[in-house]
Amino acid sequence: MRQVVRSGDYDLDLEELVIEGEGDRMTLSVGPHHPSTHGVLRMVLEIEGERIVKATPEVGFLHTGIEKTAENLTWQQAITVIDRMDYLAPLSNNLGYVLAVEKLLGLEVPPRARILRLLFTELQRMASHLLWLGTTALDIGSQSVLMYAFDLREGILDLFEEASGARMNPSYFRVGGIAQDIPEGFEDMCRRFLDRVPERIREIRNILDENPIWLDRLKGVGVISAEDAIAWGVTGPNLRACGVPYDVRKAFPYAGYDEFEFDVPVGENGDCYDRYVVRMEEIMESYRLCRQALARLPRGPVMVNDRKIALPPKHEVRQSMEALIHHFKLVSYGFDVPAGEVYQALESPRGEIGFYVVSNGKNKPWRVRVRGPAFYNVFAMPVMMQGALLADMVAIIATVDPVFGEVDR
Amino acid sequence: MEMTNNQFFLTSVEKFVRWAQKSSIWPLTFGLACCAIEMMNLVSPRYDMAQFGAEVFRSTPRQADLMIVSGRLSNKMVPVIEQVYRQMPEPKWVIAMGACASSGGIFDNYAIVQGVDEVLPVDIYVPGCPPSPDAVLYAVLKLREAIASGQAHGGVMRA
Amino acid sequence: MSGVRRQREPYTGGAEAMAYVRDEIVPALVAAFGDGVVPLETPFEMPQVQVAPGQLAAVARWLKDRGFNMLVDVGGVDYLPRKPRFEVVYHLLALPQLWRLRLRVPVEEDEAEVPTVSDVWPSAAAAEREVWDLFGIRFAGHPNLTRILMPDDWVGHPLRKDYPLQGPRAQLPAHAAERNRYHAPKLPGDPPGTAGLPGGAKGGK
Ligand code: SF4
Numbered sequence: 001m002r003q004v005v006r007s008g009d010y011d012l013d014l015e016e017l018v019i020e021g022e023g024d025r026m027t028l029s030v031g032p033h034h035p036s037t038h039g040v041l042r043m044v045l046e047i048e049g050e051r052i053v054k055a056t057p058e059v060g061f062l063h064t065g066i067e068k069t070a071e072n073l074t075w076q077q078a079i080t081v082i083d084r085m086d087y088l089a090p091l092s093n094n095l096g097y098v099l100a101v102e103k104l105l106g107l108e109v110p111p112r113a114r115i116l117r118l119l120f121t122e123l124q125r126m127a128s129h130l131l132w133l134g135t136t137a138l139d140i141g142s143q144s145v146l147m148y149a150f151d152l153r154e155g156i157l158d159l160f161e162e163a164s165g166a167r168m169n170p171s172y173f174r175v176g177g178i179a180q181d182i183p184e185g186f187e188d189m190c191r192r193f194l195d196r197v198p199e200r201i202r203e204i205r206n207i208l209d210e211n212p213i214w215l216d217r218l219k220g221v222g223v224i225s226a227e228d229a230i231a232w233g234v235t236g237p238n239l240r241a242c243g244v245p246y247d248v249r250k251a252f253p254y255a256g257y258d259e260f261e262f263d264v265p266v267g268e269n270g271d272c273y274d275r276y277v278v279r280m281e282e283i284m285e286s287y288r289l290c291r292q293a294l295a296r297l298p299r300g301p302v303m304v305n306d307r308k309i310a311l312p313p314k315h316e317v318r319q320s321m322e323a324l325i326h327h328f329k330l331v332s333y334g335f336d337v338p339a340g341e342v343y344q345a346l347e348s349p350r351g352e353i354g355f356y357v358v359s360n361g362k363n364k365p366w367r368v369r370v371r372g373p374a375f376y377n378v379f380a381m382p383v384m385m386q387g388a389l390l391a392d393m394v395a396i397i398a399t400v401d402p403v404f405g406e407v408d409r
Numbered sequence: 410m411e412m413t414n415n416q417f418f419l420t421s422v423e424k425f426v427r428w429a430q431k432s433s434i435w436p437l438t439f440g441l442a443c444c445a446i447e448m449m450n451l452v453s454p455r456y457d458m459a460q461f462g463a464e465v466f467r468s469t470p471r472q473a474d475l476m477i478v479s480g481r482l483s484n485k486m487v488p489v490i491e492q493v494y495r496q497m498p499e500p501k502w503v504i505a506m507g508a509c510a511s512s513g514g515i516f517d518n519y520a521i522v523q524g525v526d527e528v529l530p531v532d533i534y535v536p537g538c539p540p541s542p543d544a545v546l547y548a549v550l551k552l553r554e555a556i557a558s559g560q561a562h563g564g565v566m567r568a
Numbered sequence: 569m570s571g572v573r574r575q576r577e578p579y580t581g582g583a584e585a586m587a588y589v590r591d592e593i594v595p596a597l598v599a600a601f602g603d604g605v606v607p608l609e610t611p612f613e614m615p616q617v618q619v620a621p622g623q624l625a626a627v628a629r630w631l632k633d634r635g636f637n638m639l640v641d642v643g644g645v646d647y648l649p650r651k652p653r654f655e656v657v658y659h660l661l662a663l664p665q666l667w668r669l670r671l672r673v674p675v676e677e678d679e680a681e682v683p684t685v686s687d688v689w690p691s692a693a694a695a696e697r698e699v700w701d702l703f704g705i706r707f708a709g710h711p712n713l714t715r716i717l718m719p720d721d722w723v724g725h726p727l728r729k730d731y732p733l734q735g736p737r738a739q740l741p742a743h744a745a746e747r748n749r750y751h752a753p754k755l756p757g758d759p760p761g762t763a764g765l766p767g768g769a770k771g772g773k
Contacts, residue, residue: 032486033493035438035468039445040486060717061486062442065520065733067702068726072733081515087443103612131446150453168443168539230638230663233691244663245578251666252582264578342612343659343670345640356657358645369643371659379694405442408483408717485719519726519735520718 024049028390032061036139036394039404041378043397047390055385055393057378062408070368074334075101076175078365083169085370086406088131091124092348094173097368099254100344100355101175104337107309113177113302114256119190119293120163120172121255122286126197127156128349129279129286133204136276136398140217145204152200155193162186176310177303187294194294197287205280218273222384222396225270232383233376236351237278238400242270248347255346262289272399279401308335334363350374350401372406423559430474430500431556434463434549437473439493441480444507444539448479456542463549470496475552477545478529481509482522494529502561504548505531508538532561583613585666590615593634593667601627608672614659616670624673625683632688636660636669639689642696644703648729653677654705658685675705684710702727 031042040061046054066085070078082097083090095117102109109117134149157167163182164170172179208214224234226242239246247264249257265281267274303310311330312323339361345354351373358367377400384396440448451458458464467473470493482490494501505525508514511534513523525531532555535548555561594615598605604623608616619627640659647653654675661668673682684707686693696707697716704725707713715722724731732738 032489033439033470040441060715060719061483061489062481063483063485063520063717064442064481064516065518065726066516068731068733069516069518084443084515087446135449147454150450151455154450154453154455167541168446227637231690233638233640233689243576245576246663247578250578250580264576266576340611341616343614352640354641354659356641356643356659367645369641369645369657371641371643375694375698376691379691484722485717518733519731519737523737 025053030393032058036397038135038397038402041397041402041404041407043381043393045385045390045393050389050391052385052388052390052393055382057381059375059378059404059407062404064405064409066409067368067370070365072364074363075337075365076330076334078368079173079175080169080171082368082370083171084405085409086348086350086353086372086374086403087168088128088403089124089349090169091120091172092346092353093370094171095121095255096344096346096348096353096355097357098173098175099346100342100357101337103342103344104340104357104359105175105309106338107176107304107306109177109304110301111298112181112300115293115297116178116182116302117173118255118257118260119290119297120160122289122293123156123159123190125286125349126283126290127153129283130156132279132349132398132401133276136395136401137208139394139398140214142207142211142214145207148200148204148207152196155196159186159190159193162189174303174310176306177301181302187297190290190294194287194290198284201280201283208276215273217392217395218276218399219271220269221272221392222388222399223269223271224380224384228383229270229380232380234351234380235373235376236347236349237275237282238351238377238380240264241267241274241278243268248345248352252345254344260289260292272395275399275401336361336363337365345371348373350403350406351377353406370406370409372409374402374404374406378402378407427557427559431553432462433465434461434475434502434552434556435465435467435473436463436475436477437470437493437497438466438468439476439478439490441478441482441486442509444479444510447539447542448477448506448545450542451545453542456546458546458549461546461549461553470494471498473497474500475502475504475549476529477504477506478510478525478531479506479539481514481516482525482528483520484522487522487528490525491528500562502532502552502556503529504533504535504545504552506535506545506548507540508536510534511536514538579664579666582666582668585662586613586615586668588665589667589669593669597627597630600630614668614670616672619671619673621673621675621682624671624685625688627671628685628688631660631669635662635665636667638663639685639691639695640668642685642692642699644699644705644727646703646727646729651676654680654703656682656699656705680704681706681708683708686710701725704728 025046025048028045028047032040042058044056045052066081069081079094079097082093086093130149130153134146137145160170161167163186164172224242226244229239229242243266245264245266250264262285265278267278307326312326316323317327337359339359341358343354343356345352353373354371356369357365360366381396381400385393450456452464505511510525513521533548533552535544537544590610594607594617598607601623604620606618608618610616638661640661643657645655645657647655652674656673656675658671675682684696686696696710697713699705700713701715701717702725
C-alpha cells in the first residue's frame with residue numbers, strides 16, 4: 001500500500017511524504033522553504049522511525065550566476081557582485097578577490113590599507129559568527145541569545161555604515177587599497193564597540209555553556225571524524241572542531257596576518273558542541289586581532305599611488321587635464337590586468353574560500369571561479385546526519401553554518 | 410469608528426475587518442538571500458517590529474498574511490514561491506524587499522527572475538541593496554495604511 | 569567543561585611546502601607518468617601541472633597515495649576559441665604537510681569527457697556535477713551526473729562563453745518588456761512561436 005501525503009510547507013508534486021506500506025522507512029523532504037534550513041536548502045531524508053538513514057542535500061535554489069556576471073564587468077566593478085555571494089561575510093569575499101587581482105598585477109598596497117583591511121575582515125568574522133550564534137540558538141530554542149547576539153552585531157554594522165555607507169554588502173575594498181579612508185572618530189567608535197565585546201560574549205557563554213538543553217542538543221550530535229572531514233573537503237571552524245588545526249591565516253599567510261598574534265582554537269570531538277565552542281573562541285581571537293590592528297594603524301594613504309589603477313583625487317580632476325583623462329578611462333574602461341591564472345585562498349568565517357581568477361590581459365576577468373567553503377560543507381552534512389535523530393538535523397544544519405549565496409553562487 | 414455616548418461603537422463591518430487585518434499582520438519567514446538577514450533584524454531589539462503587531466514571523470504559509478520576498482528569486486525557486494504563495498490563506502500581501510526582488514537588481518542574467526512581480530502580485534516595493542530595516546518598517550506601515558483605506562485587498566494570484 | 573580544549577600548534581609554513589612540491593613531487597610525478605604530465609610554469613607560488621585526460625585517474629590515485637588527502641576544488645574554464653576549448657582545474661591540498669598542487673586537464677569540445685575522481689576524493693562528486701551543469705563537461709564513471717544548480721529541465725550550459733549572459737531572454741525580440749519577463753521552462757502544449765527557446769513565454773501578465 002502506498003499512501004501519498006502532502007507536507008505542509010512545500011511539494012513540487014504530490015509526493016512529498018511517501019509512506020510505504022512495508023517497513024517503516026519513509027522519505028521526507030525538508031525545504032527549500034523551511035525555517036531550519038537557513039536559507040534555501042532542500043534535504044531529502046530517508047528515515048526509519050526517528051532515525052535518519054540517508055540524507056541527500058539539494059542545492060541551487062539561489063543560483064545567481066555571479067561568476068558569469070563577473071565576467072561581464074570590469075575588474076573593479078566585479079567587486080560588487082562578489083560581495084553578494086557570501087552575504088554574511090562580504091568583506092572576506094572582497095579581500096580574496098582583490099588579493100587575487102593584486103597578485104596578477106603585482107601590486108603592493110600601502111600599510112594603512114592593509115591593516116584596515118585586516119581590521120574590517122576580522123570585524124566581519126565577528127559579525128558572521130554572531131549572526132550564526134543567534135540563529136543557531138533560535139533553532140535550538142533560545143530566543144534571548146538571538147537578541148543579545150543581534151544587538152552586538154548591530155554595533156559592527158554601525159561601524160561598516162560609518163566607514164563605507166552600507167550596513168551589509170559594503171564593497172569597501174578596491175583593487176589597490178580601499179575605497180576611502182575611515183572617517184574621523186572612527187577609531188574611537190571602534191574601540192568603544194570592542195569594549196563591549198568580552199563582557200557580552202561572557203554573558204552569552206554563561207547562558208549556553210552549561211545549559212542542559214543546549215548540551216543535550218549539541219553534545220555528541222553530528223559527529224564527523226577528521227579523516228572524513230578532510231576527504232569531504234570540509235574547512236574552517238567545522239574542520240577545526242575535529243581537531244585539525246588548519247587555518248589559512250596561519251598556513252598560507254596573506255594580508256599581513258603573519259605580523260599579528262592570534263591563536264587557532266581547536267576542538268576534539270567534531271560534534272556540534274565543539275563547532276559552537278570553536279566559533280565562540282574565534283570571536284575572541286578576532287577581538288584580539290582588532291585590538292592589535294587598531295593599536296598599530298599607521299598614517300598614510302589608503303590607495304596605491306598609481307594613476308593607472310586608482311582614481312585621482314577630486315581636486316586634481318578639476319584642475320588637471322591628465323587627471324581628468326585618467327578618471328574617464330578608469331571609470332569607463334577600467335584597467336588591463338596581465339594574463340595569467342592565480343589562486344588566492346583565505347580564511348572566511350566558513351572556511352577556506354578560494355578565488356581562481358583567470359585573466360586574458362583585458363579589462364574584464366576571463367573567469368572568476370570561487371571555491372565556496374559552504375558548498376563543500378553542505379555536501380559533508382550527510383556524513384554527519386547518518387544515524388542521527390530527525391530533530392538533530394536542525395542542530396546539524398545550524399552548526400555547519402551554510403550560506404546559500406555562496407553554495408549556489 | 411465613532412463613539413456615541415461612550416456606550417456604542419458604530420462602524421461598518423468592512424472597516425472593522427480592515428482594522429483587525431492591519432493590526433496583526435503576520436509575516437512569513439521567506440528568506441532568500443542577503444536581504445533576509447536584514448529582514449531578521451526587524452525583530453531585533455533595535456527595530457522591534459512588535460510595536461506594529463507584525464513581529465510574529467510564521468514558518469508555515471498557512472498562518473501568514475504577508476510574504477516579504479527578501480532576496481533574489483532564481484528560476485529554480487519559482488515553482489516553490491508560487492506554491493508557497495498559493496498555500497497562504499487570503500487575504501495576503503506581498504512586499505518585494507530589495508532591488509533584486511523588485512527588478513532583478515544588479516543581476517540581469519540567465520539565473521535571476523527580473524522582479525517577483527513576474528510571478529506574484531506585489532503590493533509594495535522597497536528599494537535598496539539591501540534596504541535598511543527602517544525602510545522595511547516603513548513599507549509595513551505603508552501597507553497598514555493601504556489596508557485600512559481599502560487599497561490593498563490582499564490579492565489573488567494572476568493567471 | 570568548555571576549558572578542555574586540546575592545545576595544538578596550527579599548521580604553518582605553506583610557502584616552503586609549496587616549494588617542496590615544486591622541487592620534489594612534481595619531478596617525481598613527471599617521471600612516473602612521462603608524457604601524460606607536463607609541468608607548467610608557476611608564476612604565483614602554487615605549482616601546477618598539465619595532465620592528459622586519459623591519465624587523470626591514475627595521477628589522482630598516485631597523488632592521493634603520496635598524501636594529497638583533500639581535493640580543495642574542481643572548476644571549469646572555457647577558453648573559447650582556443651583548442652582544446654575547455655580546461656578542468658583541480659586544486660589539491662595535503663594536510664598536515666600543506667602541500668598544494670594544481671592539475672589542469674585540457675578537454676576537447678567534441679569529446680568533452682574526463683574520468684571522475686569522486687572515487688578518490690568524495691568531495692569531487694558535487695563539484696563535478698557543478699562543472700557538468702555549468703560547462704557541459706561529462707565525467708565518466710560519476711555515480712550521479714545530474715544538474716545541480718540549474719533546474720533539471722534547463723537547456724544549455726550557462727558558463728560557456730557562447731551562452732548569452734541573459735540566457736533564454738537574450739534570444740527574444742529586443743523588446744525590453746518582453747525580454748525581462750520570466751519564462752517558465754517549456755511545457756508540452758506551449759504556444760508555437762517559442763520554438764528553440766528553453767522557456768515558453770508565460771502568459772497572463
Ligand atoms: S537586493 Fe541586494 S541585498 Fe537584497 S538580495 Fe539582492 S543583492 Fe542581496
